[in-house]
Amino acid sequence: MTATKVRVQLEDFDVAAESASLAALGSGVGAIVTFTGLCRDEGGRLAALELEHYPGMAEAEIARIVDEAVGRWPLHGVTVIHRHGRLRPGDNIVLVATASAHREAAFAAASFLMDFLKTRAPFWKKEHGPEAGDWVAAKQDDDTAAERWKG
Numbered sequence: 134m135t136a137t138k139v140r141v142q143l144e145d146f147d148v149a150a151e152s153a154s155l156a157a158l159g160s161g162v163g164a165i166v167t168f169t170g171l172c173r174d175e176g177g178r179l180a181a182l183e184l185e186h187y188p189g190m191a192e193a194e195i196a197r198i199v200d201e202a203v204g205r206w207p208l209h210g211v212t213v214i215h216r217h218g219r220l221r222p223g224d225n226i227v228l229v230a231t232a233s234a235h236r237e238a239a240f241a242a243a244s245f246l247m248d249f250l251k252t253r254a255p256f257w258k259k260e261h262g263p264e265a266g267d268w269v270a271a272k273q274d275d276d277t278a279a280e281r282w283k284g
Contacts (some may be wrong), residue, residue, distance in 0.1 A: 135203045136210040141186055143218045145260050146228050153234040155210045166239040167230040168247055174222035175260070183259040183266065184217045184226070191215070191255050197205045198249045202231070206238040206243065213246060215254065219261075248279040 136149075137160055148169055155165050172182045199211050211231040220226060229246045233239040251272075258269040 135208050137189040137196070137199050137203065138210075139192055140214045141188070141191050141195070141198060141217060142214065143216065145216070145225055146214045148225075148228060148230075151212050151214070151228060151230055155212060155230055156250050158209045158232060161234055162232045163234045164175050165230060165232045166236070166243040167228065168243050169225055170227040170232070170247075172180040172220045172222050172224045172226055173192075173247050179222060179260055180263060181222075181261040182220045182226075183261060184215075184220065185257045185259070186215075186217045187255040195250065198246060198253060202242045202245050206231075206242045207234065208238060208242055211242070211246070213250070215256065216248070222272070226284040245282055248282060252279045 134142065148167060152165055152167055156162055195215065197214050199213060202208065202211060208231055212228065212230040214228040216224075218227055227250065229243050229250070231239045231242040231246070235244070259266045260269055
């Protein structure tokens with residue numbers, strides 16, 4: 134049985150505490166891979182990033198993505214935490230952490246999870262600059278990255 138945690142929240146998260154939680158799953162854990170996505174300042178033009186989501190639906194879709202990863206790799210644990218609300222440059226946005234007996238599975242699963250979070254999780258981003266804000270369009274690069282997992 135794989136331990137999974139999926140949260141969408143306003144509050145920040147503690148990467149070290151989440152890693153420790155995965156390490157505590159037992160002596161079978163030989164690798165933990167974490168990815169933390171941060172809010173960039175986009176070369177000084179971004180004052181804040183606003184993230185909106187569809188409550189309930191976002192968590193359900195992330196859980197489906199996690200279930201896909203658990204079905205592909207021998208994982209002991211998976212944690213996905215995605216923030217919403219108004220974030221400033223340097224703030225944490227997303228945490229993906231995977232635990233497995235071996236690094237290959239942990240790395241692959243973390244990469245898979247991020248690729249599909251970017252393309253399937255229902256979040257909308259609005260960049261706020263000094264003057265106004267603009268909604269961010271989906272990027273073809275994200276779709277291309279996710280394509281490598283299909284087939």
